[in-house]
Amino acid sequence: MERRFEGKVAVITGAAGGIGRAAVERFAQEGAAIVAVDLPSTALEEVVAAAEAAGAPTLAIPADVTRSADVENYAKAARERFGRIDAFFNNAGIEGWIGPMLQYPEDQFDRVLAVNVKGVWLGMKYVAPIMAASGGGCIVNTASVAGLTGTPGIIAYGASKHAVIGMTKTAALELAPFGIRVCAVCPAPIETRMMRSLERGINPDEPDAVHRQLASSIPLGRYGEPAEVAALVAYLCSPDATYLTGTIIPIDGGRMAR
DSSP: OOOTTTTOEEEEESTTSHHHHHHHHHHHHTTOEEEEEESSOHHHHHHHHHHHHTTOOEEEEEOOTTOHHHHHHHHHHHHHHHSOOOEEEEOOOOOOOOSOGGGOOHHHHHHHHIIIIIHHHHHHHHHHHHHHHTTOEEEEEEOOGGGTSOOTTOHHHHHHHHHHHHHHHHHHHHHGGGTEEEEEEEEOSBSSHHHHHHHHHHOTTOHHHHHHHHHHTSTTSSOBOHHHHHHHHHHHHSGGGTTOOSOEEEESTTGGGO
């Protein structure tokens, strides 16, 4: 594997989740120092161990991305430990409640938007100045195919991912003068805990049937793998993608081509 990130620093939120962990491993394998951010958990410790096993200097920062002080802290900790931030995978997110719009609980709606929208904005707010100070870099926000179309049953999640796409485009314009590129990835169903939760929410009695139905709606006939998303994120942050900004990329097995 190429080591495109030797001497670079990657900050990854939602690092203990399926896509986040795959991104940690990918950036570590390509030579980056890693700042792994997530809620406190054994899973976060396991991610750090995997990155260190790949030879990457690694810092774990427990944080709630909805809290400004926590976000400012992980950005400052990255700068204090490594002196810079070159790549930021702004990935933390939750699926929220699953069910009809008219029955959606208000507190659940607020929580989804707090994590998926406010958390993404706060990440860019506190990371971008540090990135600019070291000459620029790349921010990749995690959106979703649910941010590109309507998706019944997950109105808060869908709204939040539409918002991430809008913020990505605005940030790309505002941060370009500082040498910072901002893109978003839009995964279709990926083999993660989140999709297991969505499958159970759609049909608690037969989640496997939901899995088969969703997979059959994808031209490639399967869910994606976290490592496939991580590979795209690494590409976007690499020297191979220096003319891409404001770019919104579905990674969906052809689903949005229908």
